[in-house]
Structures are given as structure tokens and as C-alpha cells.
Amino acid sequence: MSEKPKLAMYWGAACGGCEISVLNIHEHILTVDEIFDIAFFPCIADFKVHHVESYDDGYIDVCLFNGAIRNSENEEMAHLLRKKSKVLVAFGSCAYEGCIPALSNLTSKEATFNTVYGENASLDNPDGIVPLTEVDVAEGTLTLPEFYHTVKSLDQVVDVDYYLPGCPPESHQIWAVLQVVVAGLLEGAPLPPAGSVVGVTNVAVCEECDRVKNEKNIEKFYRPYQIIPDPEQCLLEQGIVCMGLATNGGCGALCPQVGMGCRGCYGPLPGVEDQGAKMLSAVASVIGAGEVGMEEAELEEKIQAVVDTIADPAGTFYRFSMAHSMLQRAKVNGSNGKGEA
């Protein structure tokens, strides 16, 4: 009997949802178990880093790496797994483009520490204890990974073969991609070109959404809690920021179908470098204020009033793609450590 191909899955800065999404392929997980030997998968099996270190280079056939690169441990593991894997997949939005962890690129490491260890309402830390990379105790020196200033996507630290977007990726897409990879490994079927985004439909989420779409002319934007959306009409037309038109499909438009604007987790459409800029452009063009013939000052004032109803544009448009965006992070000035100039 020939050796089974080896599968690994590891997490960087992630929430654990990606692992669950893999287990969520239902009975297919049995097929995965049949086809592959698990070589490393800390969420479901007891492996240690030294096991991976002991493998020959390229020993792992497919490694699904989920999670962003937030600290030195994430980066070290990314390098190790790249070396040991034939095919490295950036699995899920964090590894692909930074996702929620990368929203902290809008502020500084210090400000993030402040929030997490200092100012959180639920916190009880009277001595202001903050983790250090090194501390001396009676038994010797203890170390922790270094927390980076900037969150990076996986491809910003190592070469990546495929990107599988989603927060988390949809199970049917995971299974479809695994089948393609398995056909490639076992039957020599052609694999998609390296660098491909897989498990997507390459049409906007709007195409997959059956809400009724008409002309868009928005005079006020609402946050989800401020409005009960009409069940039939396009959400953006109702003033809910829905990222569907700037987001790659593949999810089946799950969120807009249940009344929540698309969050944008499937990333940009083909040919788009910066999803947030594209969304900004689209949203701005449907602002229903300012007409030809108005005085310049009035024009600006009217438009500004509508723009002011969009809370947190950077965090909204780059909710999932901050690390992969053109500017990647905020320039941090001043003592508050926030991006404000």
C-alpha cells in the first residue's frame, strides 16, 4: 500500500472558527481521514512542534494555515510549515488578508495593550501587569513570543500557494477545494495555478443575493441596530452598509439574506487590489446628496452630512482586509497612539 498524503492544519492569530469549519464538512470529514494522514493539527490531535521539526522538507502534502501573523510565534510557525509543506494554503480571511486581528493596524501595539490589559471594563488588573517577552523567576528565564506592531497576512511573511477566503470559509467550498487538491495529489489532475484564490465564485456577493435591487440614492446610513430592514429590498438601498458589491462571492450571500449587511469576509473581486477603496468608491457614488447647480459650500455641507452618518469608515470597509490593503496600517502619531493626526 502506498503512503497516504499528509495533511496539516495550524493556527496563527485566529479565533478557532476555521478549524470548526473544516470539521463542519460533515460526513466528508471521514473521507478526509481516509485519504490523508494527519501530520499536525493541534486542534484535534496531539502533535508538538518538534514533530514537525523532525519531518523532511516537503513532507506535508497540504498545510491549511489559518490565522494572521500577530506575533513572533505565528511567524516562526509560518516559516517552519512553509518549509515542511508542498502546498501551503492561506485558509480563511485572517491568513488571506488579516481579518479582524488586523483591525488593530488602525492603532498601535501600545494602545492595543492598553485596551487589553489596562482599560477594559471587565478587567481586574490593579497592578497593571503586562506580559513581557522575558521574565526572570527563581527557576530561570521565562519567555513569551514578541507581539508585533503590525498584523500581517500569511503571504506577507512566506510564499503562499492558494488562498481560501471566508470568515470562516463555507464548508461546501472547503470540500470542493479539498477534492481538487486530492485529485491533484492522487490522480495527477491539474491544480489551479499557484497564487490562486480558490473556493470563490469570482462574481460579487450581490449576484448571489436575491434581494430586489433598484436605483440607490442614500441620504442617511444606519448601523444594524438602528433599523429593522425590509425583508425584500437591497440592504444598501435602505442605508445599511452592505459590502456585497465589493466582495467576492462563494458564500451564497448568507448574511444579506438574513438582513445583515455583507461584512466583506470573502475579500476583493478579481482585479481589485484594495477592497476598502473599492467599497468606499461604491458607497460614495450612491450618496444621495449634492446636485449640479448647488453652491460649492452647500454641496460640501450636504455631502458631509451624509458621510458623517457612516460610523468608522476604515473599520467598516477594511473589516477583513486591513493587512492586505494598500496602506496596510495607520500612521500612528501623537500620544494617544491612535491613528488620528
Next chain:
Amino acid sequence: MTKQFEPVIVGFLCNWCSYRAADLAGTARIHYAPNMRPIRVMCSGRVDPQFVLKALREGADGVMIAGCHPGECHYVNGNIKALRRFILLKAMLRQLGVEEERVQLVWASASEGIILAEKVDKMTKAVRALGPLNWNEKVIGGGNGHKVVVAAPVAEEV
């Protein structure tokens, strides 16, 4: 004596008004700051926010978008779309820590060579006072490049 900092300003000038204004400034031999590098676009409404971010990312210290006065756009309301995008972009750039003076939208008609020249002078001065932006080195820390990802469809759903 130390050399004064000369900012690089990328200018997106609409074909019908502002580019002609720049042309006029040239033929009229108006003296103004040589810091703006003009790029001709058909209309200020053609300026994708990606252009602005890319310019900043790739080393520009500032970006000027110049178009026809409201009401005079050759595509009726392209410049009003540009204004909507610009106002929203400004809100976002503030969050990203980009100083307001670095990205500006100005109106200059084909006959306003002098006005365009003044606006370029003024913006050059303001950006010079802010100093170099140098996004790649100073903000991102270099060597941590953006990658363009190609998209390929995977097998149909099963």
C-alpha cells in the same frame, strides 16, 4: 545649508478643465512650484480612490485631484461624484493617520491657469511643512510588500 525638502505631489487633472489650466499656466509662463506631477484623466470622476492610496503607498507625499468647477463637468456630474468620494476618503484617511493637507481636491477651469498654479504653490508649501510621508519605509517598515493575488475559479460546487 541644508537642502529644503521638495515634496512629490501626484496630480490627477481632468482633461477638459484642469489639465488645460495647467497647459495655460505653462504657455503663459507662470512661475509655480514644480512639485506636482500631472497625470491626465478624462474626468475627476475617473479617479478611483485606489489611485490615491497607491500614490501614497508608492512614495508620493501628497495627491491633488483637480477638476472642473461643479456644474461645469463635461460629464455633467463626474466632479460631484469625485467630491462625494473625496469627502468620504478624507474621513477614512484621517483614521489612517494621513494629514488632511496631503490629499486635496481643487477646482480649476480651463482659463484658470493662475488659480491652478496658486493651488499647487499652496499645497506644496503645506506638504513641505509636514515633511516626507515615505509610507513604505516609515509606516510599514519596508520589505513587507502588498501582493496582488490572482483569482482562479475552483471546481463547481458538488
